Amino acid sequence: xxxxxxxxxxxxxxxxxxxxxxxxxxxxxxxxxxxxxxxxxxxxxxxxxxxxxxxxxxxxxxxxxxxxxxxxxxxxxxxxxxxxxxxxxxxxxxxxxxxxxxxxxxxxxxxxxxxxxxxxxxxxxxxxxxxxxxxxxxxxxxxxxxxxxxxxxxxxxxxxxxxxxxxxxxxxxxxxxxxxxxxxxxxxxxxxxxxxxxxxxxxxxxxxxxxxxxxxxxxxxxxxxxxxxxxxxxxxxxxxxxxxxxxxxxxxxxxxxxxxxxxxxxxxxxxx
Numbered sequence: 001x002x003x004x005x006x007x008x009x010x011x012x013x014x015x016x017x018x019x020x021x022x023x024x025x026x027x028x029x030x031x032x033x034x035x036x037x038x039x040x041x042x043x044x045x046x047x048x049x050x051x052x053x054x055x056x057x058x059x060x061x062x063x064x065x066x067x068x069x070x071x072x073x074x075x076x077x078x079x080x081x082x083x084x085x086x087x088x089x090x091x092x093x094x095x096x097x098x099x100x101x102x103x104x105x106x107x108x109x110x111x112x113x114x115x116x117x118x119x120x121x122x123x124x125x126x127x128x129x130x131x132x133x134x135x136x137x138x139x140x141x142x143x144x145x146x147x148x149x150x151x152x153x154x155x156x157x158x159x160x161x162x163x164x165x166x167x168x169x170x171x172x173x174x175x176x177x178x179x180x181x182x183x184x185x186x187x188x189x190x191x192x193x194x195x196x197x198x199x200x201x202x203x204x205x206x207x208x209x210x211x212x213x214x215x216x217x218x219x220x221x222x223x224x225x226x227x228x229x230x231x232x233x234x235x236x237x238x239x240x241x242x243x244x245x246x247x248x249x250x251x252x253x254x255x256x257x258x259x260x261x262x263x264x265x266x267x268x269x270x271x272x
Contacts, residue, residue, distance in 0.1 A: 022051040022118045026262055028138045028159035029053070030125040030172055033061020034244050035217075035228030036165035037108040038251025039258075044115035046259055051157065052117060052165075055124040055143045060105035061167060061228075067242030071101040076210070076245035082252075086111055097245075104244070126154055128162065128175055128224075135162045135223035138172075160265060161258050163225045168201065170230040176221060201229070202238045209240030217250045219257065227254045 027043055029036045032054035040050045058064065066072045075083070075090075075097045083090050083097065088107045090099040113119060122143050129137030141154035164172035176182040201209075213228065216235040220226050226234050227250045240246060 018118055019120070021049075022120070022157060023155075024158045025049045025051045025118075026159065027051075027161045027163060027258060028157050029163040029165050030138060031055075031061065031165035031167055031228075031230070032059035032119060032121070033165055033167055033228055034063050034105075034108060034247040035213075035251040035254070036061070036163065037112050038248050039163065039165070039227060039254045040117040040251075041108065041112035041115055042252060042255035043259060043262075044112060044117045048259070048262060050117045051159075052119045053123045053125050053138065053140055053157075054119060054121045055166075057121055059109060059119055059121055063101050063105040063108075063244065066101040072098055072242075073101045073104060074098055074243040074245075075248065076243075079245055079248055082248065125166075125172065128172060129156050129158060133222065135172075135176075135221060136160075138162055160223075160262065161225060162223055163227055163254065163258075164220075164230045164234075165227050167229040168233050170226065170233045172224060173220060173226060173230065173234050176224070182221060200236065201232045202236055204241055205238035206240040206243050209238040210243060210246035212237035213240070213246040214249045214253055217253045217257070225254055225258060227251060 026048040027050045029040060029050065029052045032052045036052055040052055043050050063073060064071065077092060077095050077097055080097060086107050088099060088104060090097045123140050124143045124146050125138045126141050126146060127139035128135050129139060137156055137158040139154045139156050141152065145152045162172065164170055166172060173182065209232065212235065213232050216231040216237060217227050218225065220234065228247050231250060232239065
């Protein structure tokens with residue numbers, strides 16, 4: 001008997017150990033873009049159990065392609081210290097920083113998984129778990145299963161907090177809005193519109209878009225937070241193109257908000 005059986009057993013056994021460990025987490029994140037990676041890194045460093053579910057084969061979101069497949073991205077210079085902390089190479093140009101998009105994505109992926117974040121690629125969040133009018137986790141299935149429209153039931157992940165990091169589609173928010181659940185915040189469809197449940201971003205305006213994404217990072221429904229481009233789409237903010245400072249700062253903002261709430265629930269895994 002050659003190595004083949006051993007290789008297969010190692011993959012299967014270790015994957016299911018990881019999946020079993022992810023069935024109940026502190027934070028479940030749908031989508032693995034820059035805001036989700038920054039959020040997961042900060043929470044994992046504090047000892048919280050975090051799992052990310054990414055529908056595509058390649059985690060990293062919109063970073064990889066840079067601007068029009070020129071694989072360089074721009075960030076605000078105020079993030080210089082954060083990039084240095086992660087050992088990311090960059091160049092400064094007045095108020096801007098330029099870095100290689102592949103280098104940035106790779107660094108975020110490396111650091112968050114090193115800190116303990118569990119990333120499951122090719123996994124789509126098809127629904128939400130809800131207990132007592134509070135989002136309490138996600139329902140997942142293999143992306144190819146849904147793409148092929150196979151009649152295969154999903155499994156559930158239970159979490160203390162759930163994050164919509166699905167980018168432009170804001171898929172998790174749509175799961176609530178299409179059922180009329182999200183409008184219960186304001187009590188009416190009109191109030192729901194005023195609350196910002198729009199579902200698309202406005203035309204390009206990088207300066208205001210970068211500010212908007214951070215300001216709109218928040219808990220949109222009990223247990224459900226929005227970050228990154230999901231926060232922009234939900235709030236109908238302007239798109240900002242290949243500048244990613246707002247995405248990073250949105251993740252940092254969400255980490256602050258969620259960790260504050262988790263501490264109220266009894267502290268981090270390290271503290272327990």
